[in-house]
Amino acid sequence: MSQKRTFLNTTVGKKVLMSVTGLMLFGFLTSHLVGNFLLLDAIGGRDAFNDYAHWLITHPAIIPMEIGLFAVFVIHIVTAVKVSLASKAARPESYAVRNTLGKSTFFSRSMLQSGSIIFVFLVVHLYTFKFGTEHKVSQIKDNVSKTTELAVVEGEIKVDTTTIDTAVIESKRDLYQTVVENFAKKWYSLLYIFAMIVMGFHLAHGFQSSFQTLGLNHPKYNCCVKGISNFLAICFALGYSVFPIYFGFINPIGG
Amino acid sequence: MSTLNLTLKIWRQRSAKEKGSLETHKMDNVSTDMSFLEMLDILNDKLEREGKEPVIFDHDCREGICGMCSLFINGKPHGPERATTTCQLHMRSFKDGETITIEPWRSSAFPVVRDLMVDRSAFDRIIQAGGYTSAKTGSAPEANIIPVPKENADLAMDAATCIGCGACVASCKNASASLFTSAKVSHLALLPQGQVERTERAINMVNQMDEEGFGHCTNEGECEAACPKEITVENIARMNREFIKASAVSRG
Incomplete structure (x- = not known):
């Protein structure tokens, strides 16, 4: 027998990596969606969302986290391409007539296609949000504004120069503005919603499939895993669509 | 006894190296009581009498237990009936005037020998890699000396019903042999007699499966529906479990 493959060079190992x-x-x-809900006035609003975004991008752990996330995306995508190519090679000549036997679903059959659409969306998403228009909000610290107020009331031009020097106007990114401006474009919102539905398709098969790949299959829990998978897929597709629907059609404040 | 008039589109290919194509044959007055292979026997009889090359296809026991028959019939392995091998498929499953397309299993690991016959020795090599147990030779041991839980005995028996026909590979969009390999890994992993080689078996059989060029399992479950012996994908999860565990602990 030939040399044994390393774990990640086997078909099972590659699928474990995918899952x-x-x-x-x-x-x-999940964490992205939770953060997004701060966009809604009922939960957060402009300031709350910008504060959260500012906290996130200035956090010392953000760079290692982003590198890790980038690596996970790359591994998932590269392995998917490898697996797909290997599967193509495993059947060089296709059938003249081929029918489904009823076990596969539209979602399971279109994982490569849905994944590709999500990839395109991801690039556009990073370009238009993360690296999109940089609006700034300036916030003057509370104690400073109080000082100036006091000076006006007393009617004296008694400005303490040291106060002005330290009254550094805190300037942070107004990501909220970027979001509402992007979503105010109706075509953009529609494409966003389309991508989120496709992501739901991807999750509907992907989530449950990852359990089977990892060997977690038991008749007692199988229907539960399938049910949760479909439920989560719907939750994520709808949850992420709330924002383009709200800022694109219900309350387009950024137009 | 009713009869059918059929149009057959049969894959003809002289060897693995040559290109094949579909060839059309008219079949009149086919009895609905005939098996699918008997129908092909009659076609071959006709072709031979006309001095033409008969259609080559695999078959042996014709009672659904040997795993030699194959045929991708109208887009499904072993034809339209569930849990039925081609030899057990009868012409009553078809309608008068129907066009039936018959193709070989298609997988790079199953090269076409001729027409509808493919070389499935890749499966034999997977078995050789680990589908065996070490047994003590000598006098016959007392049969009941090793206790086996009833549930495990049943699950092992279900896995052992695999006849190695290759319908799982044929139906899989990735031409993966995961269902076959997992049935063999499961069968022995569930029984006390299979414990000695348990770790190495999982590694060696998965390695051989990959060496043969079968595709990846994407958990769609078409194989389960295609299997004439109704082997379930639960076995694939068990194989993955065995393989992950074995890869973690093996010193080989």
């Missing part, structure tokens, strides 16, 4: 990175990306999607 583990997939579950990690699922975790990222």
